[in-house]
Amino acid sequence: MRHFVQGPIPRLVAFGLILLGVQNTVCAAHPLFGVRIQLPLAFVVAAGAASTAERGALAGFVLGMMYDLSSGQPLGQTALAYGLGGFVAGYLSVVRPVPRWWMIAGFAALGAVAGEGSVPVLMLVTGQEGWLGLRMVKVLVVVAAGCLALLAPLFTPARWAAGLRRPKWRVMPE
Numbered sequence: 001m002r003h004f005v006q007g008p009i010p011r012l013v014a015f016g017l018i019l020l021g022v023q024n025t026v027c028a029a030h031p032l033f034g035v036r037i038q039l040p041l042a043f044v045v046a047a048g049a050a051s052t053a054e055r056g057a058l059a060g061f062v063l064g065m066m067y068d069l070s071s072g073q074p075l076g077q078t079a080l081a082y083g084l085g086g087f088v089a090g091y092l093s094v095v096r097p098v099p100r101w102w103m104i105a106g107f108a109a110l111g112a113v114a115g116e117g118s119v120p121v122l123m124l125v126t127g128q129e130g131w132l133g134l135r136m137v138k139v140l141v142v143v144a145a146g147c148l149a150l151l152a153p154l155f156t157p158a159r160w161a162a163g164l165r166r167p168k169w170r171v172m173p174e
Contacts, residue, residue, distance in 0.1 A: 008163035050087030056086030085115020
């Protein structure tokens with residue numbers, strides 16, 4: 001029980017409540033080029049890029065479930081999409097243990113595109129009207145740019161919320 005309380009899920013839920021509040025008030029009222037910036041997806045992508053693929057997928061699943069509960073969409077639809085986005089952004093840790101900043105930004109953009117791009121596909125699978133088409137290219141570009149712009153301020157809180165601590169360096173005994 002102690003591990004659960006001190007683990008990443010309560011931290012992700014706490015941040016998720018704040019992010020969903022901002023998403024449903026500020027981001028919904030001020031779309032950019034007719035597209036809403038996905039603040040929870042930006043946080044999920046930052047969590048994945050800051051930690052590992054598994055932690056990114058966990059962050060995506062938790063925040064996606066919270067988004068589904070707040071928006072009335074089929075339960076699990078956004079959770080699957082955000083989980084995929086967090087996994088793709090966190091897959092960088094497999095490619096290179098200590099990545100450069102431009103690699104982090106590139107995988108974060110790929111995670112945002114994967115997360116947002118899978119939403120209409122999942123909508124078609126669940127029987128809703130998907131919006132696959134030319135508008136999708138515009139949506140993917142705006143959401144990826146928004147996630148990249150929010151990556152720097154969300155990187156440290158996402159690392160903490162994902163439960164990843166900095167390594168403690170120790171001097172080797174002689």
